Amino acid sequence: MAELLPELLAVRGVSVRFGGVQALTEVDLTARAGDITSVIGPNGAGKTTLLGVINGAVTPLGGSVRLDGADLSGRPIFERAAAGVVRTFQNLEIFSNMTVLENVMTGGHLHAGYTLLDSLLRTPRFRREEKRLAALCREKLDFVGLAHKAHLPAADLPYGEQRLLEIARAIAVEPKLLLLDEPAAGMNNKETQQLGAIIRRIRGELSIGVVLVEHDMELVMDVSDRITVLNFGRILAEGTPREIQDNPEVVAAYLGED
Amino acid sequence: MAVSARSLQLAVFAGLLAAAPLALPNDYYINILILCCFNALIVMGLNLLMGYAGQVSLGHAAFFGLAAYTTAFVTATAGLPVWAGVPAGIAVSALVAWLIAVPTLKLQGNYLAMATLGFGIIVSIVFNEAVNITGGPSGFVGIPRLKLLGYAFTSDTAYYYLAAGVLWLATLVSRRIIDSRTGRALRAIHVSEQAAQAMGVDIARHKRFVFVLSAVYAGVAGTLYAHHLTFVAPSSFGFNFSVQLITMVVLGGMASLWGAVAGAFFLTSLPEFLRVFEEMDILIYGAMLVACMMFMPSGLVGGLGKLAAWLKRKLTANPTPGQKPGQKPGLKADSRG
Numbered sequence: 004m005a006e007l008l009p010e011l012l013a014v015r016g017v018s019v020r021f022g023g024v025q026a027l028t029e030v031d032l033t034a035r036a037g038d039i040t041s042v043i044g045p046n047g048a049g050k051t052t053l054l055g056v057i058n059g060a061v062t063p064l065g066g067s068v069r070l071d072g073a074d075l076s077g078r079p080i081f082e083r084a085a086a087g088v089v090r091t092f093q094n095l096e097i098f099s100n101m102t103v104l105e106n107v108m109t110g111g112h113l114h115a116g117y118t119l120l121d122s123l124l125r126t127p128r129f130r131r132e133e134k135r136l137a138a139l140c141r142e143k144l145d146f147v148g149l150a151h152k153a154h155l156p157a158a159d160l161p162y163g164e165q166r167l168l169e170i171a172r173a174i175a176v177e178p179k180l181l182l183l184d185e186p187a188a189g190m191n192n193k194e195t196q197q198l199g200a201i202i203r204r205i206r207g208e209l210s211i212g213v214v215l216v217e218h219d220m221e222l223v224m225d226v227s228d229r230i231t232v233l234n235f236g237r238i239l240a241e242g243t244p245r246e247i248q249d250n251p252e253v254v255a256a257y258l259g260e261d
Numbered sequence: 262m263a264v265s266a267r268s269l270q271l272a273v274f275a276g277l278l279a280a281a282p283l284a285l286p287n288d289y290y291i292n293i294l295i296l297c298c299f300n301a302l303i304v305m306g307l308n309l310l311m312g313y314a315g316q317v318s319l320g321h322a323a324f325f326g327l328a329a330y331t332t333a334f335v336t337a338t339a340g341l342p343v344w345a346g347v348p349a350g351i352a353v354s355a356l357v358a359w360l361i362a363v364p365t366l367k368l369q370g371n372y373l374a375m376a377t378l379g380f381g382i383i384v385s386i387v388f389n390e391a392v393n394i395t396g397g398p399s400g401f402v403g404i405p406r407l408k409l410l411g412y413a414f415t416s417d418t419a420y421y422y423l424a425a426g427v428l429w430l431a432t433l434v435s436r437r438i439i440d441s442r443t444g445r446a447l448r449a450i451h452v453s454e455q456a457a458q459a460m461g462v463d464i465a466r467h468k469r470f471v472f473v474l475s476a477v478y479a480g481v482a483g484t485l486y487a488h489h490l491t492f493v494a495p496s497s498f499g500f501n502f503s504v505q506l507i508t509m510v511v512l513g514g515m516a517s518l519w520g521a522v523a524g525a526f527f528l529t530s531l532p533e534f535l536r537v538f539e540e541m542d543i544l545i546y547g548a549m550l551v552a553c554m555m556f557m558p559s560g561l562v563g564g565l566g567k568l569a570a571w572l573k574r575k576l577t578a579n580p581t582p583g584q585k586p587g588q589k590p591g592l593k594a595d596s597r598g
Contacts, residue, residue, distance in 0.1 A: 058459060084461035096456035098449050100516065108442075109449045113461040115442040122441035123434060129441070176460055 010072075011036040011212040012088075012180055017056050017066030019049070019236075026052045027063070027236045034180065034212050034229075039202060041215045041223045043247075044233035045257055050216040051093055053233070054182045057214070058090045059083045070180060085113055087179035091169040091186060093216075099158040103149060106157050106168055107140035110175030114139070143171045146209075147201055163194045167201070174205060180212045181205060187219045195219055199226050224248065232257065267440070270519070271433060278425040282418055291417045293533055295489060298424035299482040301525035302431055304509045305518065306478025309435060311507070312515035313444065314471045315451030316366075317374040320381025321506050324354040324476040326388060326498025328483030330395055333404045333493055338394070343408055347484040354480030358473045366468040373472070381503050388495035400494030407488040420489055427485065428522075431478060435518055438474075447471055448516070512553055514560020523561040 012034040019027040027049045034040040042050050055061030057068055059080040068075045075083050089110075098106050108115075115136050121129040144150045147167040152160065160168060166186055173181055183202070187195045199222050205211050217223050223230065224244045232239040232253050239257075240250045247253055282291055303325055310316050331353040332346035365376040388395050395401055407414045407423070414420045438444050446467050449457035454464050487493050505528070513524020531549065535542035557564025 060455060060458075079463075080455075080458035081461050081463045084459055090459050092456065092459075096453040096459075098452045098456065100448050100452055101445065105445055105448075109445045109457070109462075110460050112442055112446055117442070119438070119441075119443055122443065123437050125437065133441075172460065 009036050010034075011038075011070065012040075012057065012214065013067075013069040014053070014057060015067050015069075017053070017068070018064045019052055019056060019061055020064055025236055027056070030066070030233070030236070030238055032057075032214075032231055034214050036179075036212050037206060037210065038228040039206055039213045039215060039226050041217060041227040041230045042233060043217065043220070043223055043230060043257065044239070047235075048233040049236040050233055051184055052236075054090055054184050054214070054216060057180075058088050058182060084176055084178070088182065089173045089176045089178040089180070090182035091166075091173050091184055093184040093188065095162075095165050095169060097157050097160075097165050097168060099156075101157055102153070103144065103155050103157050103160065103168055104137065104140055104153040107143050107172050107175045108136055110143070110172035111136045111140055113176065140171075140175050143175045144168075146174065146204070147171045148197070163190045166190065166198075170201065170205075174209060174211065178211060180214065182214045182216075184216050185218060186215070187217055187222055195222055198222070202226050267436060271429075271436065274432060274519075274522070275429055278429060279422075281425075282421055288417045290533075291421050293530055295417065295421050295424050297526045297529045298421070298428045299486050299489075300506070300509065300529045301522045302424075302428050302482040302485075303479045303506055304513065304525040305428075305431055305435055305521040306475035307506055308510045308513070308515070308518070308521040309438070309447070309478075310471050310475040311510050312517065312520070313439065313451060314447040314468060316468055316472065317371060317507075318377040318472070318475065318503075319374050319500075319507070320377035320379075320384070320503050321475070321479055322498045322500070322502035323377075323381040323384035324358060324479035325483040325486070325502070326384060326493070326495070327357060328354045328480035329487040329493045329498070330388065330401065332484040333401045333487050334394060336488075337401070337404050343405060343488060347407075347488070350484040350487070351477055351480035354476045354483065355473050358476030359469065362469040362472045366472065367465050373468075377503075378500075381500055385495060385499050388498060395495070398495060400492055402492050404487050404491045404493065406491060407485070414488075424485055424489075427481060431481070432518060432522070439518070443467070443470070451516075508550070512550065512560060514562040514564075517560060517562045520560045520562040527561060 010033055012032065014030065014032040017027055017030045030049070030053060032040070032042065032053065042053060044050055052061055056063050059075070059078060070086055070088055073086065075086060075088065098109060101109070115132055117126070117129045117132045141150055141153060144153055147170055149164060149167055149171060152164070157165070157168060166189070170183070170186065187198055190198060202213055202215065203226055206213055215223065215227065227244050229241070230244055230247045231241045232247060234256050240247060240253050242250070281294055285291060285294065303321060307318060307321050310318055328350035332350035335341050335346035335349045336343055361376055361380055365372045389398050407420070414423055446457060446462040449460065449462060450464050450467060457464055509524035509528050510521060512528060513522070514520025531546060532542065535545050538545055553561065
């Protein structure tokens, strides 16, 4: 707690407007390497928009996004993925036309070290790299507990497992920072507990920084190192889970409602 | 396992293509078969674009036509050899596709469909109006027949084997692209552009690639077509043919290589089989299309796969004495994908 970890993500002064709606106003967010940083707030507070700004899906009016000191502002989504920012989606975006393993291998797109010519000629390099990638992706599936379903069509998985598949696919990108958008939505208590353990292991075993947007307060308070509270697109509070729970403004605006 | 099953499919396909002319009574049918190969070639490219990557082109007949007219011009008008005309035709198709793709595929949404619709119509007008170059509505005559490395493809059977060989090669290329990181990226784009990008896929580049590739397939077919018929006319490259190509993709089965082949062969040869019904043929043709889409919404290949699975269930439900259920030899491996 005392020693300050290096800044992994630094969002500074980000504002977003959708037509006449001010979605975010001068928002800052800092995530330190090795931390699980949560963003909470009522519906419409701008949490998903903030994730969009970080991963490049949403263009802000102003402000900057830095990862490991490198400025990502204005760069397209796929370049940010290569730079180390990957997200999952609140409304599942599983590749329903593929198997479970192929989904994860698509996550490994950037790590398949062969060219189009290699795939056309089926060179030894193609075979070696595809094999290596498949093995790597099986590990990722194993990490979330889906290894036994590798060859099923992804669309056949139950809802909770599709959420885990999204996580496996995202960590196959081997990011520095993983943005999780309501990963527990639609999960039962037991699944949510397992998810909490997986999120901790992503930080602990894979050394990936996590930014978590989540409504399940039990999960948030359980896994988070730091929490930022958004309300109507502005930052209401920032602190440790204990500080947030004791903050009267937060309780009034958000936590008290539950 | 998956790899060997796919090699087997390709081998069977090669065998079928090689044996097909032997089953036909005369050269007239060989010509239909050649036409089937050309159409299958275009449809296979279009299926990579539509079925796999989910991008719609309403003007693919124009790429087919551009290549045909280019090689006609290069060989007949400019008097250059065929081996120069064919690559020139393919290159023009590819270049034009790239020029369309660069501005339109940056945009999200169905702008490609709009752009290709307009493009197809414009090209069709040019074929009709640029009389000095194309010969106008009455067509371009006197295109030389194909001659490669001193071998002249004078017999229809020889030309068929060339077309079939090219089709088989295109199938192999498609298969290998689909089963690679590029193919996964294309399929990902089809379902979720957001998620594909989040995985590091440069979606604009992949869409450009598959669009140009599909134009190359159409271009190859166009040049072979021109040197086979030795005559081309604008009516072969109009909007109607673009729609027919899309029908072949959908009827055969989206995102299925064998669907593309089945759709093209079926719809190209069907009018010939229906000729015996005389004026009723177009009615029956329409009724068959409707029936196919009603009973096989996932296409011919998907429909046959379901039929095979149903038969298998029926067979295993009534096992013959001495044979346990589930021991029946597998009927047909799922050939989707």
